[in-house]
Structures are given as structure tokens and as C-alpha cells.
Amino acid sequence: GNSVTQMEGPVTLSEEAFLTINCTYTATGYPSLFWYVQYPGEGLQLLLKATKADDKGSNKGFEATYRKETTSFHLEKGSVQVSDSAVYFCALRGPAGATNKLIFGTGTLLAVQP
Amino acid sequence: DAGVIQSPRHEVTEMGQEVTLRCKPISGHNSLFWYRQTMMRGLELLIYFNNNVPIDDSGMPEDRFSAKMPNASFSTLKIQPSEPRDSAVYFCASVKGSGSSYNEQFFGPGTRLTVL
Numbered sequence: 001g002n003s004v005t006q007m008e009g010p011v012t013l014s015e016e017a018f019l020t021i022n023c024t025y026t027a028t029g030y031p032s033l034f035w036y037v038q039y040p041g042e043g044l045q046l047l048l049k050a051t052k053a054d055d056k057g058s059n060k061g062f063e064a065t066y067r068k069e070t071t072s073f074h075l076e077k078g079s080v081q082v083s084d085s086a087v088y089f090c091a092l093r094g095p096a097g098a099t100n101k102l103i104f105g106t107g108t109l110l111a112v113q114p
Numbered sequence: 115d116a117g118v119i120q121s122p123r124h125e126v127t128e129m130g131q132e133v134t135l136r137c138k139p140i141s142g143h144n145s146l147f148w149y150r151q152t153m154m155r156g157l158e159l160l161i162y163f164n165n166n167v168p169i170d171d172s173g174m175p176e177d178r179f180s181a182k183m184p185n186a187s188f189s190t191l192k193i194q195p196s197e198p199r200d201s202a203v204y205f206c207a208s209v210k211g212s213g214s215s216y217n218e219q220f221f222g223p224g225t226r227l228t229v230l
Binding site for chain 2: 041042043044045046049089100101102104106107
């Protein structure tokens with residue numbers, strides 16, 4: 001079945017450091033891929049998405065590229081800020097025609113220190 | 115739009131009591147999801163509805179859990195009787211669209227349930 005594997009946290013960085021959070025997936029066909037972010041005390045929010053191979057999703061300085069050959073969708077940011085401290089979830093949705101159900105990874109806690 | 119609305123935001127109850135969590139999805143959204151989040155198990159999908167009909171309830175942990183969606187603007191998740199291991203944050207999310215096209219899932223702020 002479909003699944004998502006994320007690197008375990010917590011990830012602790014200093015402000016302005018480079019961020020990578022790894023995500024790999026297992027799926028049949030061509031899934032859509034997403035990164036959601038959860039700030040303390042809040043629900044999840046969509047951060048970015050990519051719906052086909054080689055697509056790059058980007059938002060708020062974060063980027064992730066859909067790599068079918070390595071079944072990966074790693075999240076990157078060139079210079080993190082304290083306000084980026086949150087839990088980041090990688091997620092997968094089945095190909096078009098499938099349901100709206102998302103498969104989430106376990107989440108990675110990012111702590112950015114000033 | 116007010117977004118997905120959940121109530122209560124916090125609930126503290128004693129073991130054995132009935133608990134009812136409520137969700138109002140975004141107007142016009144036709145799919146609704148209930149999730150549970152704990153430190154041990156992470157984010158789990160419990161059940162989801164499409165056009166008010168339950169589509170997949172395979173994540174519901176046991177018969178003590180039940181969910182209903184009597185109309186497009188309201189859903190409940192009930193736990194009876196509640197147990198301490200049910201303590202978690204419960205999220206409701208909604209999305210507009212069918213399986214042939216994707217739109218973003220919008221999450222509510224969650225209900226933090228503590229069962230003593």
C-alpha cells in the first residue's frame with residue numbers, strides 16, 4: 001500500500017542555517033505529494049505541493065522537488081528563521097480518480113534557535 | 115470564511131463518560147475527515163465522509179468510537195465510554211472537490227481531549 005517515510009526529529013538549527021527534511025514514499029502510479037506545517041497549538045496547514053514528476057513546489061522560501069526516480073520529496077529552505085519552528089508533515093495522495101484521502105508521515109519537529 | 119470550526123477546544127472528562135466532538139466544515143466543501151494526533155502514534159486518520167456518506171472508517175480504533183455527518187455542515191465524533199488512552203488532539207479537516215481533482219485539505223484548530 002501507499003506509505004510515507006520522514007526523517008525523525010527533532011531537528012535543531014540556528015537561525016539562517018540551511019534546512020533539509022527528508023521524505024520518501026511508496027506508492028502505485030503517480031501520486032501527488034505535499035508538505036504540511038503545524039505551528040504550536042494549531043491545526044495543519046498546506047505549505048506546498050507537487051502533482052507530477054519533476055514538479056517543484058515552493059512557498060515562504062521552502063521548496064521541494066518531486067523525484068520519481070528516487071521516490072523522494074525532500075523539503076529545503078536556504079535560511080531558516082525562528083518563526084519556522086513547527087512540525088512538518090510529508091503527505092501523499094493517490095493518483096487522480098482516487099479519493100481525497102492523504103497518507104501522512106510521522107512529522108518532523110524543527111526547532112530554530114536565535 | 116471562518117474556516118473549519120471545532121468545538122469544544124478543550125475537553126477534560128473522567129473515564130467511562132461519553133464525549134462528543136463537533137465539527138463544522140467550510141461551506142461548500144464536500145469531504146470531511148477526522149484525525150487523531152498523539153505523541154506515540156502521530157497523526158492517524160479515523161474516518162472520512164464524502165457528500166455526508168462515510169467512505170472509509172478503517173481507522174476507527176474500536177466500537178467505542180462512532181462518527182456521524184447528518185448534513186453537509188455538521189459532523190460529530192463520539193466516544194462512549196471514554197478511556198484514558200483516548201487522550202489526544204482530534205482534528206477535523208474538510209476539502210472541496212471529488213477524487214478526480216485535488217484541493218487543499220483545511221484543518222480545524224483541534225480539540226484537546228483529556229480522559230482522567
